[in-house]
Amino acid sequence: MMRKMRFAALLLALLLFCSMVACKKQSGKTKYSAYYFDYFDTVTTVVGYADSKDEFDRVCASITAQLEEYHRLYTIYNRYEGLNNLYTVNETEDGVHNVVQVDEKIMDLLLYAKEIYTLTGGRTNIAMGSVLSIWHEYREAGMHDPAGAELPPMDALRAAAEHTDIEQMILDTENNTVFLADPEMRLDVGAIAKGYAVEMVAQQLTADGIEGYILNVGGNVRAIGTADGDEPWSVGIENPDTEDTETPYIAYLHLSDAAVVTSGSYQRYYVVDGKNYHHIIDPETLLPGEKYLAVSVLCRDSALGDALSTALFLMDWEEGRALVEFTPNVEAMWTLPGGEQKYSSGFEAYTFAMEK
Amino acid sequence: MGTNDRKKIRNDIILAVVLLAVAAAAMLFWHFGKVEGDFAVVLIDGVETARYALDTDTEVVIHTDNAGENTLVIAGGKAYVGAANCPDLVCAGHRAISRVGETIVCLPHKLVIKITAASDAGGVDMAA
Ligand SMILES: [Zn+2]
Numbered sequence: 233m234m235r236k237m238r239f240a241a242l243l244l245a246l247l248l249f250c251s252m253v254a255c256k257k258q259s260g261k262t263k264y265s266a267y268y269f270d271y272f273d274t275v276t277t278v279v280g281y282a283d284s285k286d287e288f289d290r291v292c293a294s295i296t297a298q299l300e301e302y303h304r305l306y307t308i309y310n311r312y313e314g315l316n317n318l319y320t321v322n323e324t325e326d327g328v329h330n331v332v333q334v335d336e337k338i339m340d341l342l343l344y345a346k347e348i349y350t351l352t353g354g355r356t357n358i359a360m361g362s363v364l365s366i367w368h369e370y371r372e373a374g375m376h377d378p379a380g381a382e383l384p385p386m387d388a389l390r391a392a393a394e395h396t397d398i399e400q401m402i403l404d405t406e407n408n409t410v411f412l413a414d415p416e417m418r419l420d421v422g423a424i425a426k427g428y429a430v431e432m433v434a435q436q437l438t439a440d441g442i443e444g445y446i447l448n449v450g451g452n453v454r455a456i457g458t459a460d461g462d463e464p465w466s467v468g469i470e471n472p473d474t475e476d477t478e479t480p481y482i483a484y485l486h487l488s489d490a491a492v493v494t495s496g497s498y499q500r501y502y503v504v505d506g507k508n509y510h511h512i513i514d515p516e517t518l519l520p521g522e523k524y525l526a527v528s529v530l531c532r533d534s535a536l537g538d539a540l541s542t543a544l545f546l547m548d549w550e551e552g553r554a555l556v557e558f559t560p561n562v563e564a565m566w567t568l569p570g571g572e573q574k575y576s577s578g579f580e581a582y583t584f585a586m587e588k
Numbered sequence: 589m590g591t592n593d594r595k596k597i598r599n600d601i602i603l604a605v606v607l608l609a610v611a612a613a614a615m616l617f618w619h620f621g622k623v624e625g626d627f628a629v630v631l632i633d634g635v636e637t638a639r640y641a642l643d644t645d646t647e648v649v650i651h652t653d654n655a656g657e658n659t660l661v662i663a664g665g666k667a668y669v670g671a672a673n674c675p676d677l678v679c680a681g682h683r684a685i686s687r688v689g690e691t692i693v694c695l696p697h698k699l700v701i702k703i704t705a706a707s708d709a710g711g712v713d714m715a716a
Contacts, residue, residue, distance in 0.1 A: 263713075267634040269698040277691075279713050375675045446714050453716045468689065468712035477683045480690055484712065494716055502676075586623060586712075 259461045261444065264288040271299040272306075272426045274450030281444040281460050291442055295433055299449070302429035305338050306421055308361065321410050322361065322418045329412040331404075339408050341421065341428055342401065344535065348424060349398050352543035352555075357515055359401060361418025362392035367513055374502035381504045389518040392416075396515065422511075427452045427493055427538020434491075434534065446487075451499060454491040454534040464488045466584075472496045472525035472567050482573060483565060484586045485530065493537035495545045496526035514546045521546045522569070529556075530563040530582060540564070549574060623711055625688045625703035628667035630660065633698040642667065642686060642703075656697035667701060668692070687711050 261281040266288075268276040278295055282288035304312050311319045321332045345358040366384045374381030395416035402411040412419070426449050434454045437445060443457025446465050459465045465488065468481035485492055497520070501510035510520045527544045529537040536559075544552040544564055556564045556576045563579040630638045632652050640646060642665050650658045658679060661670040666684035669692055679694035679701075688711025691702040705711070 267631055267700050269633065269695065273695075275693045275695055275700070277714065448714050448716050451716050453714055459713060465714065466689075466712045468715045470715055471683075474681055474683060480683065480685065480687060481712070481715070492716065 259444075261460060263460070266292050268296055268299070271296075271303040272429070272449060273309075274426070276450075277448040279446050291437070291445065294440070294442075295437070295445075295447065298433045298436060299429060302337065302425070302432065305335055306341065306425040306429065308418070308420055318419055318421060321412065324415060328415045329417075331409050331411040334408055334410050336408065337432075338410070339403065339405060341425065342403055342410060342419075343405070344428060345421065345424055346398065346401075346403075348536075348539040348543075351559075352539065354398075354515060355543035355546045356423050356539045357396060357398055358419050358421045358424065359396045359398040359417060360513065360515060361420035362395045362416060363389055363515075363518055364420040364422070364513060365418060366392055367511070371500075371502045371509070371511070374504060378503060381502055383504050383509065386518070393515070393518055423542040424535065424539045426450055427491075428535040430454045430538075431491070431533055431535040451494045451496070452491070452534050452538055453487070453493065455487040455489060458488045466586075467492060468586075469494060469526075469528050469565070470496075472498050473571055474498055476571070481586070482526075482567060483528070484584050485582050486584055487530075487582070490530065490532055491534035491537045492528055492530045493534055493541045494526055494528040495541040497521075498525070512542060512545050523548065524566050525569055525571075526567045527552075528565045530565075530579060531561055536562070623687050624665070624705075625686060625690075625711070626706045627704050628660065628662060628685075629702050629704055631700040631702065634700075639704075640667070650699060652694075652697040652699055656694075656699070658694055658697060658699055660701060667703065669694070669701070672697070689713065689715055691715055 259281065261283055263279065263281055264285060265277065265279045276299060278292055280288055280291060282291065304315060305317045308318045308322055316332050316334050318338065348356050366388055370382060370384045395414050397414065400412060400414040400417055402413055430447055430449050430452045431454065434447065434456050437456050444459065445456045447454050453467055455465045464486035467485045467487055469483040469485065471479045471482045495512055497508065497510040501508045512521050513519065514521045524545055527541050529541040529544065531537050540562065549566060553576060556562050563576045565579050566574045625642060627639045627641055629636055630650055640662055642662060644662065646662045647670065648660050650660055656674065658672040659670040661668055666686040668684035669679040669682065672680045672694060674694050674696040676696060679692050682692045685692055685703050688703055688705050691700055693700050
């Protein structure tokens with residue numbers, strides 16, 4: 233009798249053991265990853281679950297072909313033979329811009345940029361090109377010759393800031409043309425183009441029936457479907473305090489079919505007299521924003537995430553939080569210069585603790 | 589009930605508790621995977637060129653296109669870039685990495701150093 237009961241108890245325990253272990257759903261797929269360096273002057277990471285390496289490579293080929301196309305259209309640094317891109321839009325002939333016929337993908341981005349300008353109260357402004365090009369020039373020079381690194385002269389920045397009125401960007405949606413009415417004006421879509429392109433690629437993959445992938449283009453992370461089986465993706469948000477060697481991540485997030493975009497002072501900067509000057513320029517001061525080390529925005533749409541993370545980076549916390557709470561399905565995390573974190577009301581619902 | 593039976597019941601309870609604890613630990617391990625990695629994998633332009641065990645201290649110069657050089661240092665179970673001749677030096681400024689999924693990127697040299705584990709998965713899927 234006792235022996236039988238003992239056997240039954242053991243069997244029960246074994247059953248429990250097996251069911252607990254098996255409760256993690258396995259799809260039988262393999263996890264692959266790939267890195268690319270040719271798009272948007274940053275590194276692109278693709279992680280995906282696929283039945284075979286061939287299948288993964290095919291999806292990556294589709295992703296990179298799309299990113300390549302968006303990169304060529306949205307770059308302001310390169311011209312391509314036979315293609316009208318934003319470099320073409322920025323060009324002048326005899327001191328004035330041309331009316332430029334553009335691809336729908338450019339028109340859609342520029343229309344979106346106008347919406348974003350309104351939503352962010354002008355913080356995210358693609359018409360800042362003339363100011364940003366000065367910073368770009370001094371940053372490039374300073375990185376190649378650190379000893380001779382200099383800040384751009386304030387009067388040059390102020391003069392350029394006279395030509396940043398987004399209303400001077402004339403969009404004709406009937407004929408798909410762009411015209412910059414102010415001859416001194418330049419577009420720079422760096423604050424929105426990566427997130428926008430990533431979102432478009434993600435939506436195309438979803439339309440193609442592909443899921444189980446996560447993309448990261450220079451801090452613009454977008455999950456397409458879940459990870460293995462029904463598990464969410466685990467995303468680590470890097471600690472913007474690069475001096476802190478003990479804490480690699482300031483947050484761990486669980487994502488499925490969603491985006492998280494981080495704007496950080498550590499992402500692209502140069503050093504002048506021992507001080508870091510990063511690339512997120514405040515339209516009011518014409519200097520790099522100093523309110524935060526990083527801002528991460530979590531939402532469905534990586535285009536919105538990209539645009540908002542730039543804007544929030546330049547806003548006082550009270551104003552930024554109000555914008556986040558006002559915009560549906562958007563959460564945010566702010567890291568202050570001292571390392572302290574602030575969260576919007578729903579952000580922490582997506583975080584988890586990583587076991588050591 | 590004799591003391592012998594009581595002892596048996598007590599042993600059974602202990603056995604059941606131990607089994608459950610093992611199951612719970614196994615489940616946690618499977619769920620979260622391993623956090624500390626085993627290897628630093630070197631990828632140049634997306635292609636793996638080498639991997640180094642984190643438990644063996646070493647120093648190696650990685651050569652990339654256009655005379656690019658990054659010195660990978662493995663010490664005390666962590667990997668970092670000790671020196672580099674890239675213009676931005678972002679890679680050399682990055683903290684030492686040791687957890688699965690952590691990466692150091694040198695954009696000018698198209699170089700990625702990433703941490704992986706011998707067993708499948710664990711850590712984060714994406715660092716950003
Ligand atoms: Zn480097």
